[in-house]
Amino acid sequence: MTRKEPFFWITVSCGVVIMAFILLPLLQMITAPSLSMMNSTIQDKDVISSIWLSIYTALSAAGISFLFGTPLAYFLARTDFRGKRLVESIIDLPIVIPHPVVGIAILSVAGKNHWFGQIIYELGIRVMGSVTGIITVLTFVGMPFYIDAVKDGFESISPRLENVSRSLGASMSATFFRITFPLAWRSMLVGIIMCCARAVSEFGAVVIVAYHPMIAPVMIYERFEAYGLKYSQPVAVWLVCLCLLLFVVLRLIALPRKGEK
């Protein structure tokens, strides 16, 4: 074996430091609470409802992104037009805006001082301090991740497959459902995972729009503020475990089967 240059050892040691940086705090947090504490935490009704609310609102945000984002992602993948870059940048804006600012921005149109806020108020929709508000915020921050993943998925499918389908007699919509969708559903699932992951971790925007009902990150923050580190850890561990389980299951479904390409 040839002797490795010092540069090689620099790259390896940087890697080790980063691995430790990521894993050490997480491992410490996961192993800190005792089993009995974990057990009593999960029997706490407030904890269950907040974790459930977190997962439920994140999945709702992903569902809304799926419904509205899929056609847009398809449009962006298949069409070239003047200003396309601008549209794509606008879609990615929520990724770069600081989280509390997102909350403030949403409240400023949903408030009664704004014509839009007035309309939805008349319709009986409440954003401030409601599940609707949480879902709105999570969709806002999660949607770009869904659209980007699915757009990449559509772009990887040759338009020629769609052309052939059309020439064989299938309409545009039949082609989408018989060719494009079956070839792109995995990227949609990946998009849903990305969107959910982003949504579940949202805190800054949610506290501004809806401190109550309490999603898990808000509850973790509250317990930390009120009772200290020890009492916030078990909730955090449960949230991480349940989310990981959910993502692993989705990811397994998204993996290509043997013999499929």
Add this chain to the structure above:
Amino acid sequence: MIRTEGLNIHLGDFHLRDITLSIAENQFFVLMGPTGAGKTVLLEALAGLVPTRSGRILINGRDVTRFPPEKRGVSIVYQDYALFPHLSVGKNIFYGVHYHRIDKDIARRRFSELVEQLNIGHIVKRRPGTLSGGELQRVALARALMVNPDVILLDEPLSALDPVFREEIRIMLKTLHSTSRTTFFMVTHDFAEALSLADRAAIMNQGEIEQAGSMQDIFSRPESTFVADFVGMKNIFSARFRDREAQVGKHQFETTLRPSDENGYIAIRPEDIVLSTTRLDSSIRNVFHGTVRRIIDQGFSYEVHVRADDMTFKSMITKSSLFQLGIREGADIFLSIKASAIHVF
């Protein structure tokens, strides 16, 4: 039958201009041209996949210019086959049946006929990902023909194949064409392919049709320097014509025809220039003396460049003739060209 009338297409910076073509029913028509000439764009326009700016497209007498692709009765076969990767070969072939209201029994009979004709019976249950290029192309052809289209559009169907499969698919295309009533419209950049398959052809360059007509006409009577070069006339010179004589620089050529204009071109195929070490004792009047400048090995033959005063000729010679005549760079040589081998335009 396909007719295009004054078709104009704008795609970004690329334009197809005034494309007027007429292709009879059940003809094997080949559209040729170099890469980037716009052949595939025209093919996709016929299929309704590219918007046209002006002009008309008629298929079997129907004006389909504003029709969506699924209403045109046109099947398309791409160079990269474009088989649906998530469907088995059988399902790929059956894909269009659903939309053409073909009776189930007729569809099944048609399927087994095509499968047998194209020799793909053993792979109907397999997915496209596991097939060879030749098999993929045969499946793509079966899928396109299954719906009994008025026109089948073939986009360079042979160029992505290995030489072994290429020959096989070429013969298959010829057989399929002779046994079906479908009009074949093929795009290729390979002149030899066209020569072996086409009844009629057109040559396209930079978005315009340079020449259209019978294959024989295009091969032996090109109307422009571009077409002459494309069909392999490598010696093209601008000339002044007087009676049956063409003046090129200091040289005079005897020709059998002359163009209507006084100024024009002469074009000669390399294989029609006979090389000899002594002046040939024959009736050929066009004999020139020159020096061998370059010898280019082309595998089965050699291309010999000969400089005669102010002209350079490119001649083709077999390996054995090259050795027999002892031709080497710098040697003196005679060139003989029959008057009938000189194409004028």
